[in-house]
Amino acid sequence: MTETTIGPKRILICEDDPMTQMALQQVLKEHQLKPVESGEQAIEAAEGFAPELVIMDINLPGIDGYETCRTLRGMDSAHNAQVIFLSSYNSLQDRLLAYGVGGNDYIAKPFDNRELLSKIELHGGIVERHQAAWRSVEESTQLLLQVQTSAGNVQSVSRFIQATLFCHDFDSLYWHFFKTAREIELDCILQISTQDYLDTRSVTGNISNLEQEILDMSSTMGRIHQFGQHRAIYRWSTATLLVRRVGDLIDILALLMDALEAGIKKICTETQLMHQVAQIQESNELMRKRVAEQFATMVTEIQDTIISLGLVDALDEEEEERLAHMVEQTREQIDGELDSLNHNNETVRQLIEELRKPPPELQEMMNASADEEETGDMMFF
Structure with missing residues (x-):
């Protein structure tokens, strides 16, 4: 007997002859064995045992080895197992039938221990490579996920x-x-x-x-x-x-x-900037009122000075109109300068609002989000 190099395997032995059963268990004692005596027992045992290899006799009580193999191939717990038929039937037809139902190998009785161990090692290696491939697939799938x-x-x-x-x-x-x-x-x-x-x-x-x-x-x-x-x-x-x-x-x-x-930080900066713009606008409005009041006071004082100096009668109608025009022109210039300050503030405000506008695709998402909030589809805490 030669030592196997593969690790111990779960082997289901389906053999109704006690002497053959005993011989198989002796030769394969390094493995985890599950001996049964019929096809029905093999099918029942496979559910919990999940064999990696199956040694299958053909001539069994009840259903034969061919039908048992065909059933095992349809079970999740055994469909990947390597099935080795062991039978006294040795014709080509028997081997074709074994292969047709899903068998992987065939040994004729009486079997030679060295041949059995050699094939167990061969198919055990196939099982290990198959398991390694599945582990690789699972690892690759997990990595992909x-x-x-x-x-x-x-x-x-x-x-x-x-x-x-x-x-x-x-x-x-x-x-x-x-x-x-x-x-x-x-x-x-x-x-x-x-x-x-x-x-x-x-x-x-x-x-x-x-x-x-x-x-x-x-x-x-x-x-x-x-x-x-x-x-x-x-x-x-x-x-x-x-x-x-x-x-x-x-x-x-x-x-x-x-x-x-x-x-x-962006929200804080924008808030501060908008607050400053509002303060500047409020300050400009106060300045406008003060300038208007001071200008009115200045015009009144000029008029009072002209009267007090007795210059009213010295001015003809054209000179009075020219003086009034100069006063009005100065008022408009002052108003224009104040308006430009407010215009600058409004420009800054509009620029901030423009920067706040998201691109169309993001705006669409935000609109959808708002709709979800209103309908209660998405909670906001």
């Missing part, structure tokens, strides 16, 4: 980065962040904190007291802090993210937080 998931996550984050450029308040920024979180299957709580704003919201709407306390006390933590089995805290200057299950998103969430931080 991971690549597809990663690509999908990157695409979602990319859309969020684009959306942050056109969010003009924190509500819309929260909405787009949580929309992205749902797309990448991220269960999280987000806190936005600026000099004039503080709010904490959850993608699910639920925030426990402990979670709120952790957020409130997280100022001493580093930029990214992982704890427990799946949890993490991302702490940027104006945003803190508590992740309930981080999974494989540890790196992509840093990119998401960078985009969020940029969106927050």
Whole structure:
């Protein structure tokens, strides 16, 4: 007897002759064996045993080996098993029948131990290569799924980065962040904190007291802090993210937080700029009123001076009209300068509003999002 080089295999032995059964078990004792005496028993045993190899007699009580093999080939637990027929029938017709029902090899009785072991090693090697191929397929499939998931996550984050450029308040920024979180299957709580704003919201709407306390006390933590089995805290200057299950998103969430931080700073800058524009416009209106009042006072004083100097009678009608025209012209020039200041403010305001307008495809998405909010199809916390 020669030693096999393959690892132990699950071998189903279907043989009704006790002496042959005993001999097979002795020769194959290095393997995990399941001996049965009929085709019906073989079919029943295969369901739980999931054999890798089958040694099949042809002449069996009940259904014969051919029918048993045909049935095994239709079972999930045995359809990939290597079937070796072992029979005293030795004709070409018998071998053709064995091959036709799904047999992989044929040994004539009485069998030679070396031939049996050689074929067990041959077909055991086929089983191992087949299993390795399936593992490779499964690994490749898993890798492909991971690549597809990663690509999908990157695409979602990319859309969020684009959306942050056109969010003009924190509500819309929260909405787009949580929309992205749902797309990448991220269960999280987000806190936005600026000099004039503080709010904490959850993608699910639920925030426990402990979670709120952790957020409130997280100022001493580093930029990214992982704890427990799946949890993490991302702490940027104006945003803190508590992740309930981080999974494989540890790196992509840093990119998401960078985009969020940029969106927050943009909103703050725009808000300050619009506030300054409004203040300048209000100041211009006050200036207009003061200049108008001072100009009216100046005209009155000029008129009073002319009267007091007795120059009224010295001016003819044409000179009076010329003087009145000069006064009115000066008033119009002053009004024009003030109008130009307001025009500059309006130009700045319009420029800001133009920068806030998203491209058509993003605007369409935002409109769809608004419709979902109104119909209740998507919750916003």
